[in-house]
Amino acid sequence: MAIGVDIGATTIKAALVGLRGDLLASFREDSPRTTSSLRDFVHSVRKRATVPVLGIGIGCKGVIDAATTRVNRLPGDLNFLEGYVLRELAGVDGLPLCADNDARTALVGEVLWGAARGRRNVVLLTLGTGVGAAALVDGVIVRGASGAACHLGHVTLDIRGGLCICGNYGCLETCFSSRAIESAYFAHIHRASPTRLSLDDAGGVPSTEAIFQAATEGDPSARRVLDLAFESLTAALVSFLHVFDPELLILGGNIAAAGPQLLAPLHEEVARRTSVLLGRKVPIVLQNTGGYGGVAGAAGLVFLQQRLLTI
Numbered sequence: 001m002a003i004g005v006d007i008g009a010t011t012i013k014a015a016l017v018g019l020r021g022d023l024l025a026s027f028r029e030d031s032p033r034t035t036s037s038l039r040d041f042v043h044s045v046r047k048r049a050t051v052p053v054l055g056i057g058i059g060c061k062g063v064i065d066a067a068t069t070r071v072n073r074l075p076g077d078l079n080f081l082e083g084y085v086l087r088e089l090a091g092v093d094g095l096p097l098c099a100d101n102d103a104r105t106a107l108v109g110e111v112l113w114g115a116a117r118g119r120r121n122v123v124l125l126t127l128g129t130g131v132g133a134a135a136l137v138d139g140v141i142v143r144g145a146s147g148a149a150c151h152l153g154h155v156t157l158d159i160r161g162g163l164c165i166c167g168n169y170g171c172l173e174t175c176f177s178s179r180a181i182e183s184a185y186f187a188h189i190h191r192a193s194p195t196r197l198s199l200d201d202a203g204g205v206p207s208t209e210a211i212f213q214a215a216t217e218g219d220p221s222a223r224r225v226l227d228l229a230f231e232s233l234t235a236a237l238v239s240f241l242h243v244f245d246p247e248l249l250i251l252g253g254n255i256a257a258a259g260p261q262l263l264a265p266l267h268e269e270v271a272r273r274t275s276v277l278l279g280r281k282v283p284i285v286l287q288n289t290g291g292y293g294g295v296a297g298a299a300g301l302v303f304l305q306q307r308l309l310t311i
């Protein structure tokens with residue numbers, strides 16, 4: 001078994017993972033906001049592991065140097081981790097500790113045990129608070145010179161678009177993400193458009209899941225917000241297929257999980273717009289390994305490092 005940990009913007013998850021990708025026990029809590037809460041979480045998971053453990057794998061947002069496990073750049077809520085070496089920060093009992101970007105660990109999970117098994121060219125996007133991405137190109141997970149490669153959520157889609165968390169303007173993430181969808185819907189409420197949903201008592205904006213639901217119930221504002229967001233996502237996916245020519249495109253993250261029925265029309269449009277160059281319909285599938293995909297893949301880093309498994 002290995003311990004897999006996935007540090008997300010809102011939740012941190014962990015599991016004891018077997019060589020077949022099976023989860024023996026899983027744990028989750030709100031994302032840490034201090035280094036000591038991260039350390040405590042990993043230590044508590046280690047303590048609760050009643051079987052021998054080969055190592056710890058961590059998937060984390062941002063630019064992670066897989067060789068040293070240093071968090072090179074991490075804008076946003078988890079910024080406090082920037083500059084820390086995860087091996088030093090969260091290592092336990094001298095166990096080997098591996099780390100990589102969370103979308104990459106999700107892709108590792110899919111390649112080892114999920115939808116991408118046996119494939120050599122795969123693109124994975126995680127659609128959540130932001131947009132994460134990873135690519136397997138000719139059998140190799142692309143990392144780039146500094147570990148920042150394949151931040152596809154930060155490809156410029158709208159040249160006149162708004163400021164992104166990364167410092168660029170008009171990134172995919174500013175057009176399609178929970179953050180983008182919720183803030184666009186907030187603007188509709190604020191401007192007195194007809195909306196089925198309203199702010200909660202604390203002034204909180206309806207969740208992306210609620211906006212999806214409202215759209216299916218005929219809320220015109222929700223429909224418009226989602227139509228524009230999906231138009232952006234479609235354009236981005238077309239570009240990514242043209243760049244990577246993958247066998248398979250995998251969509252994960254809580255938006256993909258919340259709205260599979262809304263993803264269906266997108267398949268046809270992406271296929272239509274890529275048919276000339278690619279000459280085939282590239283399957284777009286949902287992440288197989290579900291909400292714990294990143295966790296299983298993070299443990300997969302340990303198995304890969306110890307050559308118990310190979311891609």
Ligand SMILES: [Zn+2]
Nearest residue numbers: 154164166171
């Ligand atoms: Zn960006």
